[in-house]
Amino acid sequence: MNETPSRASGAAIDELYAEAHHWEVNTGGETIHAKRMPGKWRRIKWLAASVWLIFFLGPYMRWNGNQAVLFDIPNRKYHLFGITVLPQDFWMLSLLLLFFAILLAVATALVGRVYCGYFCFQTVWTDVFTWIEEKLEGSPPQRRKLDKAPMDARKIRIKLVKHSFWLLIGFLTGFSFVAWFYGAGPLWRDFFVGDANVAVYASVALFTMGTYLLAGWLREQVCFWLCPYARIQGVMLDKSTIVPTYDVERGEPRGRVKKGQVESTAVGDCVDCNQCVAVCPTGVDIRNGQQEGCITCGLCLDACDSVMEKVGRDPGLIRYASLDEIEGKPVKPMFLRARVWVYTGILALALAGIIYGLSSLAAIEVKVLHERAPLFVQLSDGSIQNKYTLKVLNKSEQDLSVRVSAESSVPIELLGAEEPLLTPSGEVTPMIVFVKIKRSDLSGETLPVTFHADTELSDGGQISAERESAFFGPSR
Amino acid sequence: MADHNPFPGENNTGHFWDDNIRELNNPPPKWWMIALWASLAWFVLYGILYPTFPVFPWQSQQDGGFTKGLLGWTSIKEYEQGVEQVEAVRAQYEEQIANMTPEQILEDPGLTQYTLASAKVLFGDYCAACHGSGGQGNPGYPVLADDDWLFGGSLAKITETVTIGRKGAMTAHETILSAAEVDQLAQFVVDLADGGEGSEADWKLFNEKGCTACHGQTGNGVLAELPDGTIITVGAANLTDSIWRFRPGGYESAKHTILYGVNQPGIEQTRDAVMPAFGDSAGSLEGKLEPDQIKKLAVYVHSLGGGQ
Numbered sequence: 001m002n003e004t005p006s007r008a009s010g011a012a013i014d015e016l017y018a019e020a021h022h023w024e025v026n027t028g029g030e031t032i033h034a035k036r037m038p039g040k041w042r043r044i045k046w047l048a049a050s051v052w053l054i055f056f057l058g059p060y061m062r063w064n065g066n067q068a069v070l071f072d073i074p075n076r077k078y079h080l081f082g083i084t085v086l087p088q089d090f091w092m093l094s095l096l097l098l099f100f101a102i103l104l105a106v107a108t109a110l111v112g113r114v115y116c117g118y119f120c121f122q123t124v125w126t127d128v129f130t131w132i133e134e135k136l137e138g139s140p141p142q143r144r145k146l147d148k149a150p151m152d153a154r155k156i157r158i159k160l161v162k163h164s165f166w167l168l169i170g171f172l173t174g175f176s177f178v179a180w181f182y183g184a185g186p187l188w189r190d191f192f193v194g195d196a197n198v199a200v201y202a203s204v205a206l207f208t209m210g211t212y213l214l215a216g217w218l219r220e221q222v223c224f225w226l227c228p229y230a231r232i233q234g235v236m237l238d239k240s241t242i243v244p245t246y247d248v249e250r251g252e253p254r255g256r257v258k259k260g261q262v263e264s265t266a267v268g269d270c271v272d273c274n275q276c277v278a279v280c281p282t283g284v285d286i287r288n289g290q291q292e293g294c295i296t297c298g299l300c301l302d303a304c305d306s307v308m309e310k311v312g313r314d315p316g317l318i319r320y321a322s323l324d325e326i327e328g329k330p331v332k333p334m335f336l337r338a339r340v341w342v343y344t345g346i347l348a349l350a351l352a353g354i355i356y357g358l359s360s361l362a363a364i365e366v367k368v369l370h371e372r373a374p375l376f377v378q379l380s381d382g383s384i385q386n387k388y389t390l391k392v393l394n395k396s397e398q399d400l401s402v403r404v405s406a407e408s409s410v411p412i413e414l415l416g417a418e419e420p421l422l423t424p425s426g427e428v429t430p431m432i433v434f435v436k437i438k439r440s441d442l443s444g445e446t447l448p449v450t451f452h453a454d455t456e457l458s459d460g461g462q463i464s465a466e467r468e469s470a471f472f473g474p475s476r
Numbered sequence: 477m478a479d480h481n482p483f484p485g486e487n488n489t490g491h492f493w494d495d496n497i498r499e500l501n502n503p504p505p506k507w508w509m510i511a512l513w514a515s516l517a518w519f520v521l522y523g524i525l526y527p528t529f530p531v532f533p534w535q536s537q538q539d540g541g542f543t544k545g546l547l548g549w550t551s552i553k554e555y556e557q558g559v560e561q562v563e564a565v566r567a568q569y570e571e572q573i574a575n576m577t578p579e580q581i582l583e584d585p586g587l588t589q590y591t592l593a594s595a596k597v598l599f600g601d602y603c604a605a606c607h608g609s610g611g612q613g614n615p616g617y618p619v620l621a622d623d624d625w626l627f628g629g630s631l632a633k634i635t636e637t638v639t640i641g642r643k644g645a646m647t648a649h650e651t652i653l654s655a656a657e658v659d660q661l662a663q664f665v666v667d668l669a670d671g672g673e674g675s676e677a678d679w680k681l682f683n684e685k686g687c688t689a690c691h692g693q694t695g696n697g698v699l700a701e702l703p704d705g706t707i708i709t710v711g712a713a714n715l716t717d718s719i720w721r722f723r724p725g726g727y728e729s730a731k732h733t734i735l736y737g738v739n740q741p742g743i744e745q746t747r748d749a750v751m752p753a754f755g756d757s758a759g760s761l762e763g764k765l766e767p768d769q770i771k772k773l774a775v776y777v778h779s780l781g782g783g784q
Binding site for chain 2: 371373382
């Protein structure tokens with residue numbers, strides 16, 4: 001608006017409006033064929049998407065001769081870089097889920113739906129699928145034309161190749177997913193000769209079809225009408241959240257530039273070329289403000305900047321900015337916002353819990369079950385005996401010989417633990433022991449008893465675990 | 477109904493009422509119809525493959541008054557296959573147990589685990605009704621989790637007890653002893669149970685009245701101990717410990733037992749104390765348990781807390 005009047009370059013403007021009528025706001029009735037434009041955010045999008053290569057390549061990572069990360073469901077063992085996590089340690093999973101849920105919340109509060117725009121598998125896979133579509137079928141107008149054209153040999157050939165590629169990517173997705181659980185080596189060995197189990201084939205088939213349907217056919221409809229995150233994230237934004245925003249003050253009123261016309265100060269900077277709608281993968285018009293369909297991918301920023309450059313105006317008519325900033329209100333620094341602190345606090349707690357859990361994973365664990373019927377038995381020498389079932393869990397990779405002992409505040413006799421208990425790797429081994437206490441030593445009906453389990457690893461490391469239980473006696 | 481369609485190109489069926497009320501042809505979405513036909517196809521296919529239709533009413537259900545289906549699946553068959561799978565896992569243990577003595581089983585931790593788990597079910601079925609789910613006993617039925625045994629707590633003795641059963645016996649002394657003597661003896665056994673020594677007069681009476689014939693010279697229920705450690709007993713209670721055969725124990729209880737005895741025919745108030753025989757040779761009970769089952773139970777009872 002503040003620009004000095006200048007002459008817009010004629011040819012570029014003609015080109016702009018030639019296709020403007022194509023770009024309509026998505027109402028679900030038509031397939032969105034978004035235009036692809038190079039730019040800064042496009043590059044960042046590819047970079048962010050490339051993180052997903054870990055999903056495909058990760059299963060081939062090795063660690064000490066084994067697959068580095070393997071979720072071995074049949075054996076209920078989860079290997080993470082040399083650490084073995086058993087189902088007993090799964091409280092950490094809830095902390096991990098909490099961590100990621102809050103990470104999503106904190107990211108949303110600060111920079112909006114950045115996850116949706118750059119990392120979400122739906123976005124990334126759809127992006128790759130439409131990239132393939134463009135390579136095979138051409139630009140959006142060509143694609144529309146092809147969709148309307150009658151079936152002929154050429155159309156069948158193109159569509160066949162496209163769908164084959166889509167299915168291939170779907171298959172690779174499923175195959176890579178299963179490799180995290182089945183092991184990449186065994187999967188390559190078993191899968192193609194029919195030796196893998198039904199669950200493997202079913203999972204791969206499900207993922208293949210799921211990927212094909214969701215990224216090939218449903219695309220942005222998932223973001224609009226299937227994904228709960230879209231709705232949840234929408235309410236986590238506030239006026240200081242930085243999202244792609246159309247600068248209304250600067251852009252309105254919109255006015256089409258005409259060839260040879262001297263620019264008037266009466267109209268805003270928006271030239272109403274609809275390029276921002278053209279490139280939008282969900283087909284929304286960002287100029288209507290932040291809305292549920294906007295996945296904040298930043299592609300409209302690239303489009304608008306390139307147009308501004310063509311017509312000789314400043315870039316940034318659509319830019320990453322908070323609503324406060326656009327409205328000219330003072331921008332609150334990040335660390336003054338309460339929700340940033342609350343979210344960060346929860347993040348730190350969850351992370352601390354996971355680190356504590358992983359660092360304190362003991363190789364053995366003892367559980368003590370006190371016999372209930374009878375709670376105690378009186379022996380012929382007058383002493384009281386309690387029966388306990390110890391469950392010793394060996395989480396290490398080697399078979400261990402575990403010595404069990406018990407102590408209490410009064411002298412006790414432990415029976416049944418004279419020989420060390422042999423515990424196979426990864427298994428829970430039960431052991432029945434008896435504790436005898438002289439009746440004269442018993443002061444109340446119950447007495448705490450602590451059981452100790454000690455063992456030695458093959459490398460000489462000492463490991464011990466303990467568990468408190470109770471000793472029951474007759475009432476006086 | 478109008479012959480002329482005033483709303484052309486509207487996708488109506490050509491049925492009109494009152495000039496402008498008409499029936500439109502709005503078919504359900506394609507995916508919905510596909511799902512409908514797919515579920516119909518599923519139903520037909522299922523009907524062909526699995527038992528479905530009760531179409532032969534003249535036949536009873538047992539004879540198969542229904543379509544069998546091409547796969548020949550029945551829920552009973554599936555159940556039997558499941559049982560077979562479990563049996564296959566058990567078989568490897570059962571084969572070993574069949575050729576082992578209870579002592580050998582106890583030396584193998586893996587087999588002991590299996591035996592205890594397996595015998596727990598047997599114990600629940602055959603023993604727990606009287607002896608309690610954990611061997612804690614019931615009034616009139618001995619505790620199996622303690623180390624006080626009437627007929628011996630070795631694996632061999634426990635096996636024998638389960639196989640042939642036990643029936644204790646004690647004479648009723650109502651007509652044999654005077655009231656004062658009964659009273660003195662009852663006081664005496666309460667004293668012994670509480671850790672007392674008993675007076676000379678008590679021991680004299682105990683001896684004279686023939687109590688030692690069953691309860692032993694020291695009153696501990698042991699008649700003799702052979703050089704190899706075998707204990708000879710007739711199943712009389714150990715009077716020197718604080719465990720009472722007939723609960724709740726104490727003076728009144730002891731007096732009752734002395735007066736009316738145990739398992740005495742014709743005496744109404746006599747104590748009942750019969751352990752049925754569970755073995756093959758037990759004619760009257762038609763051999764409820766196989767020898768291998770008794771073997772497992774012996775290991776189980778021995779491990780309850782007081783095996784000798």
